[in-house]
Each structure stands twice: as structure tokens, then as C-alpha cells.
Amino acid sequence: MSVDSVGTWKVGTVTAVRSETPTGRSIEIDVPGWGGNLAGQHLDVRLTAPDGYQAVRSYSIASADATDHLELAVDRLPDGEVSPYLVDDLLPGDQLEVRGPLGGWFVWRPEQTEPVQLIGGGSGIVPLVAIARAHAASGSTAPFRLLYSVRTPEDVFFKDELARLASPTFEITWVYTRAAPADWPTKPGRVSHDILAASVIPAGDNPSVFVCGPTGFVESVADLLVALGHPAASVKTERFGGA
Numbered sequence: 001m002s003v004d005s006v007g008t009w010k011v012g013t014v015t016a017v018r019s020e021t022p023t024g025r026s027i028e029i030d031v032p033g034w035g036g037n038l039a040g041q042h043l044d045v046r047l048t049a050p051d052g053y054q055a056v057r058s059y060s061i062a063s064a065d066a067t068d069h070l071e072l073a074v075d076r077l078p079d080g081e082v083s084p085y086l087v088d089d090l091l092p093g094d095q096l097e098v099r100g101p102l103g104g105w106f107v108w109r110p111e112q113t114e115p116v117q118l119i120g121g122g123s124g125i126v127p128l129v130a131i132a133r134a135h136a137a138s139g140s141t142a143p144f145r146l147l148y149s150v151r152t153p154e155d156v157f158f159k160d161e162l163a164r165l166a167s168p169t170f171e172i173t174w175v176y177t178r179a180a181p182a183d184w185p186t187k188p189g190r191v192s193h194d195i196l197a198a199s200v201i202p203a204g205d206n207p208s209v210f211v212c213g214p215t216g217f218v219e220s221v222a223d224l225l226v227a228l229g230h231p232a233a234s235v236k237t238e239r240f241g242g243a
């Protein structure tokens with residue numbers, strides 16, 4: 001991964017698309033010369049209209065290895081400029097311009113040995129899946145936990161993979177904000193002080209915490225974590241935008 005590669009637009013070819021949720025899909029791309037990325041990094045996608053108008057948006061990378069093969073996952077915003085195209089129109093064989101990998105702060109490296117708490121809201125799971133995949137692939141014994149907040153059970157990205165990754169060293173807590181499964185023991189609701197206190201790795205264990213999702217979700221969770229005693233410097237955040 002050279003610094004040069006960050007600023008250069010590359011043309012990738014879509015190799016697969018897969019529906020993940022009613023509004024979201026994952027997209028696999030081959031990008032010659034990509035050369036890999038760290039777990040947690042993102043890239044820029046550039047779309048160009050026939051009249052030359054261009055739109056650029058950032059997307060986290062769900063894959064984390066040293067190949068030219070990438071995986072993204074995108075949630076469609078109904079009034080969005082770029083995400084409806086990526087979710088509804090892009091097909092295998094189509095080309096996509098990308099630039100990256102980008103970001104060196106919201107990353108996890110296999111040599112890190114401290115406990116890790118991942119907290120994702122909606123499509124904010126994408127870079128956390130990359131981190132969970134890197135953790136599993138490295139054989140790291142660092143304790144990991146994930147808290148994943150979704151509106152309903154249908155809105156879970158990477159459902160099967162998360163079920164496979166779950167283990168005594170990778171505990172997953174689910175939070176449903178609008179509708180929970182029929183047999184769920186608690187009512188739907190937002191991530192609260194009490195939920196975090198009960199389910200995240202305690203501040204006393206000095207975890208690194210990665211929080212990702214819509215801006216309002218990230219800011220609320222980060223504030224609650226600090227109130228629970230997590231030093232602000234140990235809470236890494238990635239904001240996807242919106243309220």
C-alpha cells in the first residue's frame with residue numbers, strides 16, 4: 001500500500017452483488033493494483049454521469065486482506081444521489097472508479113493484543129466486519145465483543161457471517177430499535193447507558209472501542225461510553241453522515 005495509491009483513481013470491475021437487507025447490498029469488486037487494505041479503512045467511489053457531472057462518496061471496506069479483491073456494503077438512502085445507483089443498478093461486469101485505501105486511525109492491526117469492543121449501527125457494521133474478519137484470520141486471542149444496533153431483524157448486514165464468527169471469544173449483543181424478534185426478551189429501543197453498561201467490555205479492562213454508524217448514533221454512543229469511564233482517546237469513531 002503506497003501513499004501514491006491513495007490519490008489515484010483506479011477502475012474496478014464488479015464481480016458480484018448480493019442482497020443483504022431490504023435496502024442494502026454487498027458488492028464485490030476486483031481492482032487491479034489495489035494491493036490490499038487494513039481492517040477498518042474506507043475508499044472513495046466516483047460516479048460520472050454522461051454529461052460529465054461527478055459525485056464522490058466514501059464507503060468502508062468489509063474485506064481486509066492483501067489482494068485486489070474488495071467487498072463493500074451499501075445502504076440505500078431514498079433521496080440519495082449515489083447509494084440508490086450502487087444498491088439498485090450496479091451489476092456484475094460493470095466498472096466502478098475507486099480511490100484508496102483511506103484512513104489510518106479507525107483501523108485494527110493483528111499485532112494489537114488489547115481487548116476490542118466493536119459497536120455498530122446499521123451499515124456502520126461494514127468496517128467492523130473487516131476488523132472481525134481480520135481478527136478471525138489472524139488467530140488473535142485478543143477478546144472481542146460486538147454490539148450491533150439495527151432497526152429490525154431484517155436490517156442485519158452480514159447475518160450469516162456474524163453467526164459463524166460468534167464464539168466465546170467474540171460475543172455479539174443485538175439491539176433492535178424498532179422491531180425485535182417475536183421471542184426477544186426486551187422491548188425495542190435505542191442503545192442506552194444500561195445496555196452499554198451490561199454488554200460492553202468494561203473500561204477497567206482497557207479495551208479499544210470502535211464505534212461506527214450514522215452520525216447521531218455514533219455521537220450518542222461515544223458520549224455514553226465516556227460517561228461509563230472509557231477514556232475518549234480509547235474510543236475511535238467513524239461517522240457515516242445524516243442526523
Ligand SMILES: Cc1cc2nc3c(=O)[nH]c(=O)nc-3n(C[C@H](O)[C@H](O)[C@H](O)COP(=O)(O)OP(=O)(O)OC[C@H]3O[C@@H](n4cnc5c(N)ncnc54)[C@H](O)[C@@H]3O)c2cc1C
Pocket residue numbers: 042057058059060061073074075076077079080081082083084123126127214238239240241242243
Ligand atoms: C468514512 C465513511 C464511510 C462510509 N461507509 C459507508 C458504508 O460502508 N456503507 C454505506 O451505506 N454508507 C457509508 N457511508 C455513507 C456514504 O458515504 C454516503 O453518505 C451515503 O451512501 C449517502 O450517499 P448518497 O449520495 O446516496 O446520499 P446524499 O445524496 O449524499 O444524501 C441524501 C440525504 O441523506 C442524508 N444522509 C447522507 N448520509 C447519510 C447517512 N449515512 N444516514 C442518513 N442520512 C444521510 C443527507 O444529509 C441528505 O439529506 C460512509 C461515509 C463515510 C464518511
